[in-house]
Amino acid sequence: MTLDLLRDRGVPLHRQHFTWTEMVQPPISKLDTDAFTRVRVILMNGIESEAIRFGHAAARFQPRFHKQLAVVRRIEQHQQTMVNWLISADHTPLDTTIGFEQVAIEVTASVAQHEPDDYLASVYRFGLLEDFDHMYRFSALMDRLYGRDANAILQSYTDVLPGRPTAVEHRHPVDDLRIPYDRDNAALQTKLNALTITAAEHQTHDYYMTIGPMFTDPVARQLYAEIASVEEQHVTQYESLIDPHESVLEKWLLHEACEAYNYWSCVEYEDDPRIRRIWERMLDYELGHVQFVAQMLEEVERRDAREVLDAVIRDPVEYQSQRAFVRRVLRNEVGLGARDHEFVPREDEPERTKHYRSQLNHDDSPSNLVAAGYRWMPGTELAGYRVVRGDGRERPHPPHEGSWR
Amino acid sequence: MRIQPSLRVGHNRTGLSAASDEQRRRMLDVPRELGPTSRGSSDEIARVRIRYARTGMSVGTMPEVPRAQRGLLPLHDLLGARLQFERTGVRMYDALLSKLDAHGGFSGGPDRGDLEQLRDEELAHMRMLEHMLEETGADPTVVTPTADLQSMATRGVSDVLMDPRTTLLDGLGVIIMAELADHEEWIGLIDLGRDLGRNTLVHSFQSAQLTEEEHLIKVRRWLHAGRMAARAELEIH
Numbered sequence: 001m002t003l004d005l006l007r008d009r010g011v012p013l014h015r016q017h018f019t020w021t022e023m024v025q026p027p028i029s030k031l032d033t034d035a036f037t038r039v040r041v042i043l044m045n046g047i048e049s050e051a052i053r054f055g056h057a058a059a060r061f062q063p064r065f066h067k068q069l070a071v072v073r074r075i076e077q078h079q080q081t082m083v084n085w086l087i088s089a090d091h092t093p094l095d096t097t098i099g100f101e102q103v104a105i106e107v108t109a110s111v112a113q114h115e116p117d118d119y120l121a122s123v124y125r126f127g128l129l130e131d132f133d134h135m136y137r138f139s140a141l142m143d144r145l146y147g148r149d150a151n152a153i154l155q156s157y158t159d160v161l162p163g164r165p166t167a168v169e170h171r172h173p174v175d176d177l178r179i180p181y182d183r184d185n186a187a188l189q190t191k192l193n194a195l196t197i198t199a200a201e202h203q204t205h206d207y208y209m210t211i212g213p214m215f216t217d218p219v220a221r222q223l224y225a226e227i228a229s230v231e232e233q234h235v236t237q238y239e240s241l242i243d244p245h246e247s248v249l250e251k252w253l254l255h256e257a258c259e260a261y262n263y264w265s266c267v268e269y270e271d272d273p274r275i276r277r278i279w280e281r282m283l284d285y286e287l288g289h290v291q292f293v294a295q296m297l298e299e300v301e302r303r304d305a306r307e308v309l310d311a312v313i314r315d316p317v318e319y320q321s322q323r324a325f326v327r328r329v330l331r332n333e334v335g336l337g338a339r340d341h342e343f344v345p346r347e348d349e350p351e352r353t354k355h356y357r358s359q360l361n362h363d364d365s366p367s368n369l370v371a372a373g374y375r376w377m378p379g380t381e382l383a384g385y386r387v388v389r390g391d392g393r394e395r396p397h398p399p400h401e402g403s404w405r
Numbered sequence: 406m407r408i409q410p411s412l413r414v415g416h417n418r419t420g421l422s423a424a425s426d427e428q429r430r431r432m433l434d435v436p437r438e439l440g441p442t443s444r445g446s447s448d449e450i451a452r453v454r455i456r457y458a459r460t461g462m463s464v465g466t467m468p469e470v471p472r473a474q475r476g477l478l479p480l481h482d483l484l485g486a487r488l489q490f491e492r493t494g495v496r497m498y499d500a501l502l503s504k505l506d507a508h509g510g511f512s513g514g515p516d517r518g519d520l521e522q523l524r525d526e527e528l529a530h531m532r533m534l535e536h537m538l539e540e541t542g543a544d545p546t547v548v549t550p551t552a553d554l555q556s557m558a559t560r561g562v563s564d565v566l567m568d569p570r571t572t573l574l575d576g577l578g579v580i581i582m583a584e585l586a587d588h589e590e591w592i593g594l595i596d597l598g599r600d601l602g603r604n605t606l607v608h609s610f611q612s613a614q615l616t617e618e619e620h621l622i623k624v625r626r627w628l629h630a631g632r633m634a635a636r637a638e639l640e641i642h
Contacts, residue, residue: 030465031466031548090553145500148489216569217500379492382492385528
């Protein structure tokens with residue numbers, strides 16, 4: 001299947017309606033639903049959230065589009081609700097966190113392999129190894145605070161292993177900035193990729209900033225503070241890939257195209273018929289938004305929307321385990337750091353980043369603390385403890401002393 | 406005040422009596438025209454709950470097993486729930502130990518060895534349950550539906566135990582909720598084991614239930630001693 005964003009016209013805006021009951025449907029099952037359905041729900045919540053965020057930012061600069069932006073934003077709000085409310089309440093904030101990191105690993109790995117621009121692909125691989133490490137730290141937290149196994153969420157699609165250690169991910173802000181694609185020469189797929197990953201990371205950041213204070217354990221609070229800071233870096237990094245010279249209407253059109261593209265990818269992979277019907281409906285709504293904004297672009301800027309949406313989309317986001325690719329990237333690129341826009345061996349990072357990092361990590365390194373000696377085991381690390389009978393008591397013994405990477 | 410520092414006069418503002426006379430009077434003096442905008446009572450919430458409940462959704466199901474083993478599904482569900490509860494229980498006692506290490510104990514309360522013993526007994530139960538699940542053909546890494554529900558129910562207990570603002574006495578006051586539930590669930594397993602004619606399992610369940618009964622007796626005793634010590638501390642101050 002292919003997606004032609006301008007030929008497939010979708011549902012016009014005046015027929016896009018919701019009721020509260022439609023928005024609040026029975027949720028997915030934490031135990032039975034395939035992990036990739038949850039991955040899609042989490043990603044699409046992030047994509048919708050970005051659409052609303054962009055719509056508000058645009059309205060602050062473009063009073064002439066106030067009404068149109070308000071109308072589309074309200075629909076996006078209700079789309080986001082319908083999608084995000086599919087997460088069931090037995091997902092603890094930490095369960096959903098594991099889901100967010102699975103999105104960041106699996107979706108970024110898919111995007112990295114389908115990115116036609118080598119530099120942007122290297123940026124996705126760079127960020128991927130950092131989110132991969134976050135998964136490991138959060139899994140240790142889940143195990144050591146609650147005695148629960150993150151693999152019940154991951155369903156064995158994604159490894160729980162250290163990546164680029166979170167403690168060395170902290171960089172001076174200017175070393176998080178990358179070179180944007182060129183709006184005139186970049187492929188449409190490149191633009192959609194950048195918007196997708198920026199949206200996912202922004203929502204992850206916002207989610208951690210919301211739930212971090214809900215934990216009582218001080219290490220959990222510290223860990224969310226630390227990883228939320230890295231997610232802010234990731235938003236800075238991915239956002240800087242987007243050409244800032246695109247006009248507001250061009251950006252808006254690309255946002256709508258990004259939403260349609262992602263719902264189309266969901267439709268391509270979804271096995272659950274009820275959830276698939278939601279993706280199909282949302283795809284039709286987004287295609288309606290694409291038409292609406294394309295028409296505005298033609299009327300206001302006198303530009304053919306085909307100048308922006310200049311290609312038929314052939315590659316959906318691949319919703320399947322990317323373990324082999326991730327392990328290959330891990331072996332080859334875990335030692336990288338950044339200097340300005342480029343990736344360099346970590347020892348060659350600028351002094352400003354080394355200073356920034358050592359200052360932040362001066363008292364404690366939450367990510368190192370939480371995973372000290374941690375190795376994931378099926379059924380939690382407690383399953384590896386020996387029970388030794390002596391003096392009438394049974395004492396747990398860790399299977400081995402761990403070491404920090 | 407070391408045992409229960411929150412039990413002193415401070416600035417709690419949550420009650421109506423904390424408000425000024427003027428604010429309290431205005432809160433209570435509401436004009437008739439500012440009443441509810443929809444008819445009915447809290448029964449309306451029940452109506453919606455019932456409607457959603459009738460859609461037939463559940464939190465989840467059990468994994469696929471051979472047809473001959475279907476009769477063991479209730480056992481596997483409850484064993485899985487106990488296993489998850491005991492894993493969490495180990496971490497709960499870890500958190501309680503930190504409270505003891507942070508502030509010390511009190512007369513008649515647990516020492517480190519006492520709490521380690523309870524934690525290690527939860528661990529021993531955990532290992533026993535892993536073996537039982539494997540021996541009866543089930544996967545001990547599965548989160549069963551009852552395990553999922555009991556995890557939801559115990560979230561609050563873990564939260565209180567991990568909060569550095571709570572004391573050993575506060576911690577004992579909530580871990581007894583977990584111990585009570587745990588004890589009750591072992592009794593349920595004994596009944597189920599008998600119904601299924603699994604005498605070997607029943608003996609193991611009975612042994613675990615007796616251990617949990619000892620836990621309950623100990624925690625009750627420590628709670629009583631802690632509350633007495635806190636009252637004494639209050640009188641001194």
